[in-house]
Amino acid sequence: MNKVTLTFALAFGLMTGTAMAGSAWTGGDDQPTSPLACDATPATMAAKPYDGGSPTNPPDRAGKKITVVDIPKLIGIGYFNATSKGIADAATELGNVDAKTDGPTKANIDEQITFIDNYITSGVDGILFAANDPVAIAPVLKKALAAGINVVGYDANSTPDARQWFVNQAQFNGIAKGLVDNMAKEIGEDGSFAIVTSTFTTPNQARWIAEMAAYTAACHPKMKWLETVEAQEDNALSFNQATTLINKYGDELKGIFGMTSVATPAAAEAVTQSKKCGNIAIVGLATPNAMKPYVKADCVKSVVLWNPVDLGYAALQVLRSVSDGTLKPGATSVKAGKLGELQVVNGSEILLGAPYTFTKDNIDKFDF
Amino acid sequence: MNPSMLFRHEAILALLTGVALFGLAALSDKFFTPGNLLNQGRLMSEVGLVALPMTFVIVTGGIDLSVGSILGLTAILLGVFWQNVGLPLPIAMVAAVVCGTLAGFGNGFIITRFKVPPLIATLATLALYRGLAEGISEARSVRGYPEWFFFFGQGEVAGVPFQLWVLIICTVTASVILGLTPFGRATYAVGANETAARFSGIRVDATKLWIYSAAGFLSAIAAVIFVSRVTTTRSDMGTGIELDVITGVVLGGTSIFGGKGTVVGTVIGLVLIQALKNGLALSGVKGDGTIVVIGAVLIGAILAGALFDRNRGGS
Numbered sequence: 001m002n003k004v005t006l007t008f009a010l011a012f013g014l015m016t017g018t019a020m021a022g023s024a025w026t027g028g029d030d031q032p033t034s035p036l037a038c039d040a041t042p043a044t045m046a047a048k049p050y051d052g053g054s055p056t057n058p059p060d061r062a063g064k065k066i067t068v069v070d071i072p073k074l075i076g077i078g079y080f081n082a083t084s085k086g087i088a089d090a091a092t093e094l095g096n097v098d099a100k101t102d103g104p105t106k107a108n109i110d111e112q113i114t115f116i117d118n119y120i121t122s123g124v125d126g127i128l129f130a131a132n133d134p135v136a137i138a139p140v141l142k143k144a145l146a147a148g149i150n151v152v153g154y155d156a157n158s159t160p161d162a163r164q165w166f167v168n169q170a171q172f173n174g175i176a177k178g179l180v181d182n183m184a185k186e187i188g189e190d191g192s193f194a195i196v197t198s199t200f201t202t203p204n205q206a207r208w209i210a211e212m213a214a215y216t217a218a219c220h221p222k223m224k225w226l227e228t229v230e231a232q233e234d235n236a237l238s239f240n241q242a243t244t245l246i247n248k249y250g251d252e253l254k255g256i257f258g259m260t261s262v263a264t265p266a267a268a269e270a271v272t273q274s275k276k277c278g279n280i281a282i283v284g285l286a287t288p289n290a291m292k293p294y295v296k297a298d299c300v301k302s303v304v305l306w307n308p309v310d311l312g313y314a315a316l317q318v319l320r321s322v323s324d325g326t327l328k329p330g331a332t333s334v335k336a337g338k339l340g341e342l343q344v345v346n347g348s349e350i351l352l353g354a355p356y357t358f359t360k361d362n363i364d365k366f367d368f
Numbered sequence: 369m370n371p372s373m374l375f376r377h378e379a380i381l382a383l384l385t386g387v388a389l390f391g392l393a394a395l396s397d398k399f400f401t402p403g404n405l406l407n408q409g410r411l412m413s414e415v416g417l418v419a420l421p422m423t424f425v426i427v428t429g430g431i432d433l434s435v436g437s438i439l440g441l442t443a444i445l446l447g448v449f450w451q452n453v454g455l456p457l458p459i460a461m462v463a464a465v466v467c468g469t470l471a472g473f474g475n476g477f478i479i480t481r482f483k484v485p486p487l488i489a490t491l492a493t494l495a496l497y498r499g500l501a502e503g504i505s506e507a508r509s510v511r512g513y514p515e516w517f518f519f520f521g522q523g524e525v526a527g528v529p530f531q532l533w534v535l536i537i538c539t540v541t542a543s544v545i546l547g548l549t550p551f552g553r554a555t556y557a558v559g560a561n562e563t564a565a566r567f568s569g570i571r572v573d574a575t576k577l578w579i580y581s582a583a584g585f586l587s588a589i590a591a592v593i594f595v596s597r598v599t600t601t602r603s604d605m606g607t608g609i610e611l612d613v614i615t616g617v618v619l620g621g622t623s624i625f626g627g628k629g630t631v632v633g634t635v636i637g638l639v640l641i642q643a644l645k646n647g648l649a650l651s652g653v654k655g656d657g658t659i660v661v662i663g664a665v666l667i668g669a670i671l672a673g674a675l676f677d678r679n680r681g682g683s
Contacts, residue, residue, distance in 0.1 A: 026506070030508070075655070102654050102655055103655065104655060105655065105656065105659075106607075106608070108604070108607060108608070109598070109602065109604075110594075110598075110605070110606075111655075113598065114411060114645075115649070115655065117407065117411065118645075118646060118649035118650060119649075121398050121403075121404050121407065121646075121650060122396065122398055122649070122650045122652075123398060133509070133598075133600060133602060135509065135511045135598075135599055135600035136509075136598035136599065136600045136602065138599065139522065139597070139598060139599055199604065200506070200508070201508070201509050201602055201603070201604075
């Protein structure tokens with residue numbers, strides 16, 4: 001018995017000695033951050049050489065009909081229903097694209113990889129993706145490139161060499177600035193807040209949180225970060241986590257950031273049900289339809305997002321341009337149908353535009 | 369035991385699998401190509417490796433719901449041992465597998481020593497090990513493994529994926545152990561009637577400890593292969609794999625009440641499920657449709673098995 005206990009103790013000891021490095025806040029990643037200026041000065045964007053991958057011997061697809069599959073993080077939530085609609089709109093407008101959306105029902109990287117693998121075998125011409133994990137998805141995307149398939153990402157990036165282009169909805173530091181400034185306006189310069197995110201390893205959420213930490217340290221140093229909790233894009237879990245935060249911190253909690261389009265309405269619901277509207281501010285990323293009741297009830301003052309329908313639309317337009325050969329490595333801008341010219345930033349990322357803030361005044365104009 | 373009775377369920381399953389394979393090949397011409405079949409073999413290796421000890425576990429009348437969490441925990445430990453503790457990668461791999469085996473041993477210990485029903489014990493360790501994985505990793509993934517490490521999950525030997533060779537070797541070993549050794553017969557005895565087995569002098573507790581440790585061991589091996597395949601470690605790896613594994617094992621004819629089941633049946637069951645998932649996806653059925661079909665096949669197979677059990681008049 002002693003030997004057994006000792007082995008267990010040793011194993012647990014080995015297991016719990018870990019390093020404490022990375023972002024100041026839990027949930028951020030450990031890549032370098034570049035916070036924007038505290039005032040409204042726009043960021044300077046340095047030019048970077050093209051760093052995307054390229055397909056091996058792709059067939060000539062210029063002008064021909066192509067089959068495209070869109071594999072988002074998961075299907076069945078409003079955000080990706082909206083991007084899917086944008087992709088379908090672009091397909092109808094272009095006329096020579098056969099696009100369909102398919103994906104796992106949970107935000108699970110293993111299943112997403114299997115989906116992509118099956119579509120590679122079935123011989124699609126193009127793949128659009130929103131990655132659950134930037135590194136784990138890279139081998140299967142490289143396999144797609146090796147099979148001559150065009151690969152374009154949106155919403156959540158992979159490592160740059162695993163795809164040709166990535167349509168970025170907004171600069172990470174722009175989103176961070178928008179969210180933190182809105183929160184500071186509502187809870188004051190020395191308020192305390194918590195964050196509800198999807199998982200700590202989801203690429204875009206981790207990037208946003210890291211940028212938010214850097215921006216807050218630079219421009220709102222007295223604001224206090226309490227905790228980040230995971231809610232995995234699940235409605236019930238987001239609600240439970242938000243309620244737990246409210247109960248745990250009581251009066252100390254002045255604001256909650258919702259980092260996903262599932263977490264923000266769930267947090268707003270938790271605050272409403274705890275009767276703390278007006279005491280706890282909710283600032284986050286969400287689709288306007290989900291937030292309309294809370295914005296109308298004055299529980300939530302501002303919702304930050306970009307237009308996911310436009311995001312999906314732009315992604316398919318970029319994929320068509322890449323297949324036709326009109327978008328080549330080294331380009332500085334690309335024409336994306338009704339959205340006009342989109343800028344190329346960071347080597348192989350295409351910027352959709354600036355984040356948009358929905359408030360009580362303008363939220364009725366949108367329906368997604 | 370009459371051989372024809374023993375192989376009844378497995379024979380029907382093999383027939384069903386053959387029919388499915390031909391049907392799926394007809395639906396899509398890309399299904400029955402060597403490249404695709406080998407690729408599917410690669411993808412089903414992790415589930416296959418975990419299903420082998422799970423067959424033993426279910427034959428003893430137990431169940432192990434924590435294999436997915438052990439997989440996730442081992443994956444995280446591999447990353448932590450290599451990157452944070454600084455061990456050389458081969459030693460980190462061995463250490464991580466040892467920890468995974470200990471986790472399985474922990475399951476067996478709780479079940480035999482404290483007489484906790486396996487369902488409850490492994491349900492608890494499912495949460496415990498997953499929580500440990502998330503806590504230890506602090507939700508950071510470990511990346512940047514050296515090139516040679518990717519051979520386990522992405523490499524090939526003589527044209528066949530490496531992990532498929534591992535699966536084949538382990539399948540043969542497991543079949544031999546379950547079917548031809550005293551340990552295998554002890555496993556069946558424990559599942560058929562545990563009290564009678566104990567009074568017959570069979571070391572029931574030791575058998576169970578071995579089996580649950582083996583489940584931990586093979587989950588850990590599957591974790592190493594999985595990390596090598598996706599080149600990164602995440603704390604949510606293996607979530608839900610226990611359901612795929614149990615589906616394969618039960619489809620293969622192993623009775624959930626214990627005492628009946630073969631490794632061959634499990635393998636055929638897994639092949640059927642993987643073929644359906646892949647073939648249906650290739651012929652254009654979306655993800656949700658595939659899940660419905662697999663559920664229907666599982667129910668059909670269980671009903672067919674139960675039907676033939678009754679006809680045999682109890683043996």
